[in-house]
Amino acid sequence: MTVSAELELQSFVLLRLGERRFAVSANQIAELVAPSRVFRFPHRTSRLEGVILRRGRIVPVCDVSEMLLGKRLTSRRFYLIAVRNYGMLKEWIAVPVTGECELINSEMMAASGSDAPHVAGWLSHDGDVIEVLNLDTLTPGPEQLLAHAGSLETAEARP
Amino acid sequence: MRLAVAAKPGSAKTEQIILFRVSGQLFAVSSASVQEVRSADSMSGAATEISAPGIRKVRHVVRRGDRSLFIVNGAMHFGLHAAEGALLFVLRKTRTALLIDGIDKMTAMTRLQALPLSFCHEERQWYRGLTALDQTVVPVVKPEGFLSVEELALLDAALLQSDNSAAAALLETNSAP
Numbered sequence: 101m102t103v104s105a106e107l108e109l110q111s112f113v114l115l116r117l118g119e120r121r122f123a124v125s126a127n128q129i130a131e132l133v134a135p136s137r138v139f140r141f142p143h144r145t146s147r148l149e150g151v152i153l154r155r156g157r158i159v160p161v162c163d164v165s166e167m168l169l170g171k172r173l174t175s176r177r178f179y180l181i182a183v184r185n186y187g188m189l190k191e192w193i194a195v196p197v198t199g200e201c202e203l204i205n206s207e208m209m210a211a212s213g214s215d216a217p218h219v220a221g222w223l224s225h226d227g228d229v230i231e232v233l234n235l236d237t238l239t240p241g242p243e244q245l246l247a248h249a250g251s252l253e254t255a256e257a258r259p
Numbered sequence: 260m261r262l263a264v265a266a267k268p269g270s271a272k273t274e275q276i277i278l279f280r281v282s283g284q285l286f287a288v289s290s291a292s293v294q295e296v297r298s299a300d301s302m303s304g305a306a307t308e309i310s311a312p313g314i315r316k317v318r319h320v321v322r323r324g325d326r327s328l329f330i331v332n333g334a335m336h337f338g339l340h341a342a343e344g345a346l347l348f349v350l351r352k353t354r355t356a357l358l359i360d361g362i363d364k365m366t367a368m369t370r371l372q373a374l375p376l377s378f379c380h381e382e383r384q385w386y387r388g389l390t391a392l393d394q395t396v397v398p399v400v401k402p403e404g405f406l407s408v409e410e411l412a413l414l415d416a417a418l419l420q421s422d423n424s425a426a427a428a429l430l431e432t433n434s435a436p
Binding site for chain 1: 375
C-alpha cells in the first residue's frame with residue numbers, strides 16, 4: 101500500500117439491519133450497548149421510539165430500519181450510540197441494530213447527486229458495496245433548529 | 260488572594276414535583292405550578308360547556324370572577340386513549356385546569372435534562388424536559404404548553420359568542436309579553 105492510499109483510508113463501523121449491512125463513520129460512534137428498557141411518552145415526532153438511560157444521560161432511540169429497509173425491525177440485539185449533529189450542537193442518539201458491529205478501515209467513494217440524502221458515500225467490503233449513512237439526514241431534527249442552533253437552550257437545565 | 264469557596268456537599272438544588280397519570284402514562288409537573296387540586300366532580304357544577312372549532316380537548320370552562328379557566332382533557336391533549344379524568348390541576352399563571360387520572364406521589368427532582376433535539380414537533384411546547392427518577396424517565400410538563408395563544412384566542416371567541424347568545428336569549432325572554 102502506498103502512503104497516499106493509506107491516507108485515504110477511514111474507519112467505519114459496519115452495522116446490520118435485518119439482512120443488510122450499512123456503514124457509519126467511526127468518528128460518529130460512541131459505543132455499542134445491549135438493549136435496555138425504552139421509556140416511552142407522548143410525542144409527535146415520527147421515527148422516535150422513546151428514550152433510554154445511558155451513563156446518566158437520556159438518549160433518544162431513533163429507528164432507521166423503516167426508512168432503510170421499508171419495514172420495522174422485528175428483532176434487535178444492540179443499540180449503536182452515535183453522535184448526531186444539529187448544526188453546531190451534538191447529541192447522542194441510539195440506533196437499534198440487529199447484529200454485532202464490526203470496525204473496518206476502508207476508502208469511501210463520495211455520494212453522487214443521484215443518491216438519496218441519507219447516503220454519505222459508498223464503500224466496498226468483502227465483495228459487497230455498502231452504503232455509508234449520513235445519520236444527520238436519516239434521523240429526526242428540524243431544519244429550523246439548525247438555523248437557530250446558537251440560540252437554543254440545549255444545555256442541561258437545572259431546577 | 261481569595262480562594263474559591265468549595266461547594267457544600269449535598270447542596271444540589273432540587274425542585275418539588277408532582278407525579279401524575281393521564282391515561283396511565285406518568286408525567287411530572289412542578290409543585291409550584293399547581294395552584295389548586297380539585298376533584299373533577301367538585302368543579303362540574305360550576306363548569307359550562309364550550310365548543311371551539313378544532314379544539315376538542317376543551318369541552319368545559321369555569322368562570323371565576325372575570326377570569327375563565329379552560330378545562331383541558333389531558334388524554335386528548337397528549338393524544339392518549341380517552342379516559343375519564345378524576346382530578347383537576349388548576350395551573351398557576353395560566354388559564355388551564357388540567358384534567359388528569361390521579362396523582363401518584365410528590366417527590367423532588369435534582370436534574371432536568373432538556374428534551375433531546377431529535378424531538379422536534381409539538382412535544383417541544385409540551386415539556387420543559389425529562390427527568391430520571393428511580394431508573395424511570397418522566398417528562399416534565401410545561402404548564403403554559405397546554406393551550407397556545409391561538410387556541411386561547413379561539414376559546415375566548417367561542418366564549419364571547421356563547422355569552423352573546425345567552426344574553427340575546429335572556430333579552431328575548433324578558434321582552435316576551
